[in-house]
Amino acid sequence: MNIKVCGLRDPENIKQVVDLRPNYIGFIFYDKTPRFVNELPVELLKAIPATITKTAVFVNETAENIETLIAKYNFDAIQLHGNESPAFCALFKSKVKVIKAFGLNADFDFTELSAYADHVDLFLFDTKTSIHGGSGETFDWSVLNKYDLDKPFFLSGGLSVDNLDEVKNITHPQFYGVDLNSRFEIEPGLKNIDKLETAFNLLKQDDTNEIRS
Template identity: 30%
Template sequence: MTKIKLCGLRRLEDVAMVNQVKPDYAGFVFAPGKRQVTEALAESLRRQLDPAIAAVGVFVKAPVEEAAGLANRGIIQLIQLHGDEEEAYVKALRGRTKAPIIRVIRVRGPESLQDLDRYDCDYFLLDTFSGSQFGGLGKTFDHSLLRQVRFPKPFFLAGGLDPDNVAAAIAESSPYGVDTSSGIETAGIKDEKKIRAFVSAVRKEEQS
């Protein structure tokens, strides 16, 4: 079964909508940007989130102590590194928490997917490259690049996925999981109809 990650939750209303469809993962963004949440808000959201849904903290070159502390307090269950963090950073993080690590690879071409064994992580997340920002672009990359790649760890597919294209993306690349944020929003706000449609599209693809 393809795992589902719905990212960028920042309101109690978002959590209520997500609880209804029960994805496998929900993402809280701690990196600067329009979806950023504070530690206090994330703690409040986690309390309302269905305990069966794992919370993922999204970070861009945050202090190691911040990411590890949020995990060790149970506010998040996984740590997603979105800022091309160096291996020394990951080693320091491993020394402070047992939370699984998702390493983001920003794909711009075949060269982005080489030598994946060098990364210390539990999962990869493949997103669309941009020179101006880390993630949240709402743009897809060429999924055909994945056909010849041997992934040493399970990977989430991200980057511009929405209810209309996610089934085809799964069929083409067979990811461990899919991730979306802007694809389930209208005017920057989580949209219940789009959330339900996205989850339904993934689950229908699994049944076909």
């Protein structure tokens, strides 16, 4: 079970989350969300261990700005959370890991993902809303049974300490990991470390990696 903690922006809070050793850590470069990072100390991000995949999150951003931020902060992955095309994803596939996010509901057409399959490394399935993630709302996870591509996916949208036991019951062969965000916050962009520790221990309890107590 891979764990991604997303929506960080406070330097001290980032250090605390890094100490938990998530697999991915996400920074949102979208100025219409309260989790918008704006500016972060470059050395802070470059000091994050190589075992953690540093991920920049964008919504309908220009390729030029994405390239600039990848170079500035030495990102390992990008997450595209808007209406980006397969061709747009392909621009970055040889440079960083590419995660393409989609908002799901009962009517989602999984066939549209086929065009992206060769141009991304992972999908991220979130709850379909008008705000491009961070809603704190879940979707009906049974729709995941309709997904039949050979491409791993993150599960996002309303994940919390209260429903992670249910998450562990998901048996889809491409289920790669969870994206933890708004339900683990003191306020937007500031994570509750106690809640995250509880989640990490629950999700990793069958893993050989020791989690900080």
